[in-house]
Amino acid sequence: MDFAPNPDHIALRAAVGAIADKYGGGYYARHAEAREPTTELWRDLGEHGFIGINLPEEYGGGGANLAELKVVCEETAAHGTPLLLLLVSSAITGEVIAKYGSPQQKRTWLPRLATGEAKIVFAITEPNAGSNTHRLTTTATRDGDGYVLRGEKYFISGVDEADAILVVAKTGGDRDRAELSLFIVDADAAGLEKQPLPVSVTLPERQFTLHFDDVHVDADRLIGTEGDGFTQVFQGLNPERITGAALCVGIGRYMLDKAAAYAGSRIVWDKPIGTHQGVSHALAKAKIEVELAALMTAQAAWLHDRGEPAGEASNMAKYAAAEAALAAADAAIQCHGGNGVTTEFGLLPYWGLARLLRIAPVNREMILNFVAQHSLGLPRSY
CATH class of the missing domain: 1.10.540.10 (Acyl-CoA dehydrogenase/oxidase, N-terminal domain)
Incomplete structure (x- = not known):
């Protein structure tokens, strides 16, 4: 680099x-x-x-x-x-x-x-599969000149804004080793029911549960070759992790900019509160962590763009950036005191998004499992 x-x-x-x-x-x-x-x-x-x-x-x-x-x-x-x-x-x-x-x-x-x-939004998550992609139960069955989709997807972002949905469905295999394929499904397809999923995190993007009740799609909506879904999914998952990390880095920087401006102008006991190490050190520590995460994110993107193996770097970058963003958001809110939770200062939505990104698109525990197994060579734990 x-x-x-x-x-x-x-x-x-x-x-x-x-x-x-x-x-x-x-x-x-x-x-x-x-x-x-x-x-x-x-x-x-x-x-x-x-x-x-x-x-x-x-x-x-x-x-x-x-x-x-x-x-x-x-x-x-x-x-x-x-x-x-x-x-x-x-x-x-x-x-x-x-x-x-x-x-x-x-x-x-x-x-x-x-x-x-x-x-086009992405639908892979299911209520009973969690992070176990092999256990997906949404199926796509051959039907004449197309396929019929049946099943349920969960926590799908932005369906109300989407023209179509890229759906991951099972087209073969057994219970533990699913054969997957990807389909482009119109967001208004007959038989597709979209239910808003209430979440307490304040986001512009809404979450949905999707029910596929005999949704027919033409064969030309299949991405690539039937059964190649695992390869195709992972072509998208590393970019998702990298851009998710980038979003976290940006959130961290935004929150720290807000906190630094507030700490430099808020006067208590005749001094800006930023002169106190109890405030300044917390923000400085968060700044270091955000910039470390930015470097890891840049490395992951660099590897992906050159066709190099990027799974390890992408997962590590997403982990580091989500942790850093959440720490920066927490430090910024704490710096603002009571103002940190007011609507006027508008900080809580960023804390909520950072907290969500610690869970999604892959949670920190699964990343730790990945690193333990693939980076350290430890026995698989699941």
């Missing part, structure tokens, strides 16, 4: 930051409290080419890499407007369709994903 400042990334950060600043933390907090999508910001970023920056130029994308999408995720968050669906529509589904989609699928979806006109 080259640690010298990248002029293109500097310009990209400035351009994305300028757009995000037009909306800012107040805009994000209001939409989070109301559970309303940040549609105006998404469209603005799309019109400037940032939503699809990692998608192929021939389909209207920016032709850049995951490293650049990472910058977009981080910078929007660092300016107070984290966009959870960048992890889903741009990182997972965009990368999967660009690599494995048919020419028709690419022509149909990639130009609209690139401009932000369309969103």
